[in-house]
Amino acid sequence: MPATSINIDANLCKGCKLCLLSCKEGVLTMSSQKGQQGYFIPEVAYPERCTQCLRCEYFCPDMAIEVLS
Amino acid sequence: MHSLAQRVLRTEQLPFTFCPGCGDGIVVQMTARAIDELGILDRVCTLGGVGCSSWIATYFNVDFMKVPHGRALPAAMGLKLTNPERKVLVFTGDGDCVAIGGNHFIHAAHRNIDLAVIMLNNQIYGMTGGQVAPTTPAGAITVTSPYGKIEPPFDACELARAAGATFISRWTTAHPWQLLNAIKKAIQHPGFAFVEVVSPCPAQSGLYIQGSSDPVQLVEWMQQNYITQEEMDLLSPAEREGRTLVGDFLAAIRPEFAARTHELIDRLKEEK
Numbered sequence: 001m002p003a004t005s006i007n008i009d010a011n012l013c014k015g016c017k018l019c020l021l022s023c024k025e026g027v028l029t030m031s032s033q034k035g036q037q038g039y040f041i042p043e044v045a046y047p048e049r050c051t052q053c054l055r056c057e058y059f060c061p062d063m064a065i066e067v068l069s
Numbered sequence: 070m071h072s073l074a075q076r077v078l079r080t081e082q083l084p085f086t087f088c089p090g091c092g093d094g095i096v097v098q099m100t101a102r103a104i105d106e107l108g109i110l111d112r113v114c115t116l117g118g119v120g121c122s123s124w125i126a127t128y129f130n131v132d133f134m135k136v137p138h139g140r141a142l143p144a145a146m147g148l149k150l151t152n153p154e155r156k157v158l159v160f161t162g163d164g165d166c167v168a169i170g171g172n173h174f175i176h177a178a179h180r181n182i183d184l185a186v187i188m189l190n191n192q193i194y195g196m197t198g199g200q201v202a203p204t205t206p207a208g209a210i211t212v213t214s215p216y217g218k219i220e221p222p223f224d225a226c227e228l229a230r231a232a233g234a235t236f237i238s239r240w241t242t243a244h245p246w247q248l249l250n251a252i253k254k255a256i257q258h259p260g261f262a263f264v265e266v267v268s269p270c271p272a273q274s275g276l277y278i279q280g281s282s283d284p285v286q287l288v289e290w291m292q293q294n295y296i297t298q299e300e301m302d303l304l305s306p307a308e309r310e311g312r313t314l315v316g317d318f319l320a321a322i323r324p325e326f327a328a329r330t331h332e333l334i335d336r337l338k339e340e341k
């Protein structure tokens with residue numbers, strides 16, 4: 001498996017948690033860090049679980065997530 | 070910054086103006102993907118009227134027009150007629166399209182003019198604070214229907230079909246892949262293409278109609294209540310109650326208005 005990196009743009013994220021809902025593998029969790037929009041943002045807690053299905057990227061209403069392989 | 074945004078959007082305009090959990094940003098993303106995958110950035114123009122959803126038109130790195138409330142379609146027709154090679158994409162709200170702009174919608178669809186019209190249905194006037202829209206469900210309590218809306222909701226896809234639109238789809242922002250596919254087909258369709266996108270509005274319709282402002286609950290609500298024909302077929306009549314069909318409903322070829330207008334112009338020039 002190639003290593004996955006998931007970019008979460010702290011300037012664009014509004015903390016809606018739809019990425020957490022969309023991910024079937026539990027890759028993401030909420031962090032205790034606030035992004036520039038003033039909301040708590042998610043973090044990539046378990047990158048090894050990622051199957052690169054792109055659901056988090058497609059469900060993000062702020063284009064704040066990009067899955068890179 | 071997302072590499073897709075760098076290729077297709079005005080990145081200096083980001084973050085999107087939309088509220089947290091609003092579905093409108095999904096439509097920006099899927100339209101950006103459609104433009105990128107079809108390789109048509111240099112031929113696209115976008116139009117928006119007035120409303121939160123009409124702002125979608127302003128994020129693409131293309132020429133765009135922002136016009137008065139309800140008037141996106143007449144402006145789009147003019148733009149298309151000046152150069153039929155243009156791919157004209159219209160972003161409109163349910164209020165913009167079927168309330169104040171309803172008559173323009175009927176006649177643009179009836180002419181089967183080659184436009185891709187993407188209507189964001191959040192069942193409410195979002196930007197102005199949650200007033201009742203033609204698409205608001207019966208019984209819903211909004212700022213302007215405090216005792217519950219009396220009449221049933223308007224089905225914009227059925228209106229488009231009756232008026233003469235030749236491509237019709239309905240998806241929600243919880244169906245991003247299907248939505249992308251529908252937007253691509255709508256752009257390529259040589260006629261009036263209408264895509265209704267059910268989009269959650271945590272701040273207004275979520276709060277007033279669905280009873281939650283939580284984006285996660287609203288997406289789950291859409292996933293349960295907006296289902297395909299195959300999913301519908303598995304349900305009993307009682308379970309179908311209150312659920313709405315999503316899918317690609319129509320793709321038909323009929324004479325198109327802009328091409329015929331230019332044929333007429335060419336013929337009249339030759340006859341002179």
Ligand SMILES: Cc1ncc(C[n+]2csc(CCOP(=O)(O)OP(=O)(O)O)c2C)c(N)n1
Nearest residue numbers: 120121122138162163164165193194195196
């Ligand atoms: C001629 C005119 N009438 C009324 C308004 C006020 N107004 C602005 S947006 C809007 C409704 C928007 O609803 P919709 O089109 O559904 O867009 P949404 O914000 O829900 O995406 C209204 C009534 C206006 N700007 N211009």
Ligand SMILES: [Mg+2]
Nearest residue numbers: 162163193195
């Ligand atoms: Mg609306």
